[in-house]
Amino acid sequence: MGKSHMDERSRALCYFYRHPPKASGVKPVPYTKIPALVPAKPRLSADQVRMAVKRFHLKRRPRGRPEGFRKTTPTEDKAILSTFKKVRQPLGSCVESRDVWNALPAGVRLKVCMRTIRNRLREMGYAMDEKLAGDDKGVAWRKTRVSFCDRRKKWTEAMWTNRVQGVGDFRFFTFFPKRFKRRQAVKSCPRTIMSKQEKTKSSFLKPKHHIFKRSEYKLCSKAKVFGLTTSNGRSLVVPCPLHPTSPEWIKILKDRVRPFLADVFPGRSSYTLLLDGESILHTPEAKEAMKECGVRLLAPWPAHSPDLNPQENVWGWAEKKLRKAEQKNDTFPVFKRRIVQIAMQYGSKGNLVPSLAGKMVRCLERKGGVIGK
Numbered sequence: 001m002g003k004s005h006m007d008e009r010s011r012a013l014c015y016f017y018r019h020p021p022k023a024s025g026v027k028p029v030p031y032t033k034i035p036a037l038v039p040a041k042p043r044l045s046a047d048q049v050r051m052a053v054k055r056f057h058l059k060r061r062p063r064g065r066p067e068g069f070r071k072t073t074p075t076e077d078k079a080i081l082s083t084f085k086k087v088r089q090p091l092g093s094c095v096e097s098r099d100v101w102n103a104l105p106a107g108v109r110l111k112v113c114m115r116t117i118r119n120r121l122r123e124m125g126y127a128m129d130e131k132l133a134g135d136d137k138g139v140a141w142r143k144t145r146v147s148f149c150d151r152r153k154k155w156t157e158a159m160w161t162n163r164v165q166g167v168g169d170f171r172f173f174t175f176f177p178k179r180f181k182r183r184q185a186v187k188s189c190p191r192t193i194m195s196k197q198e199k200t201k202s203s204f205l206k207p208k209h210h211i212f213k214r215s216e217y218k219l220c221s222k223a224k225v226f227g228l229t230t231s232n233g234r235s236l237v238v239p240c241p242l243h244p245t246s247p248e249w250i251k252i253l254k255d256r257v258r259p260f261l262a263d264v265f266p267g268r269s270s271y272t273l274l275l276d277g278e279s280i281l282h283t284p285e286a287k288e289a290m291k292e293c294g295v296r297l298l299a300p301w302p303a304h305s306p307d308l309n310p311q312e313n314v315w316g317w318a319e320k321k322l323r324k325a326e327q328k329n330d331t332f333p334v335f336k337r338r339i340v341q342i343a344m345q346y347g348s349k350g351n352l353v354p355s356l357a358g359k360m361v362r363c364l365e366r367k368g369g370v371i372g373k
Contacts, residue, residue: 006052010040014049015056071116076108080120084193091203094189094320096128097121125195130372131206132199137304142368144302149360149368157354161231164298164353165261165271168228169311170240170278173322175221175335181326183211190316221332225339226252227311228260228273233350235314236260237343239336249280250289258293270294274310274356277303307371308359310352318343 017034020026035044083103088095097114176184198204228236238256261271306312321342362371
């Protein structure tokens, strides 16, 4: 049958009756019954219908984007870049693809998603990266860290989970007055979108010293908490004094930590915890109390090594959520309550202890240098 006997509309109808869309409510029609439904002359045979369906199927527009297709035009790419440069002022402030997306003109925002923004900025040389920090404490400090990691470099994730029941840490959270919040947000963010050339510039480095003067810090309020995350994904967050003494730590240990561990690990009488080098944890009284409670510390812990303690991941995540949740008229008591609520919501609790396996390897690869999160 030649094309002159069947126009494009008739071939489309043949294909429709043979492969109707689900939403049309039409059931597939056999080849022999389709000729009666298609007004083509001369009358079609079943073989002709079959060939018409085949030809139309081959001519249909292929699904997916054509080769070389871009979701954005060069003008829209420029709009994304200019919006990004406006949003990240002052330089060094925390910027994510969502922040850029929210600031785009409405027409562009409806057309693109955050993944497209990340891809376009990456094409232009900008990507999310960790800020550099001058945290190196010297040769002796690196050797101590290497020694600690070298003893445990063969421990797998499963071995860490079986041998260490939890990781814990103390943490300060600072409530800033309104006029300090902008400077704090810019200087304290650990990562942002930047280029490789910008990474070494002073605006994009973590501050080596305090970002506020002593007189300014006196106007801020501080809260301190103790956090503990177990190997099976349970967590405890306890408010504590700003400068806890050994007796105060012993009270927290006996009233909160021991009952918590007994509830999480009902079949155990002793627990190995990874805690940092806080002096109150290592007094004779504290050691005796921990022995009574069946708590043993993973030692010797290398000093000034928060990057090796997975509990720091919780604090970094909680700090970010806490700043986003802050309201202009929040009071310090509200801020203190919110610390515990947010820290308890951390979503990857079960991965903290197993992540120590990778931390040991990365620390050795960097010869004791800082590894970040």
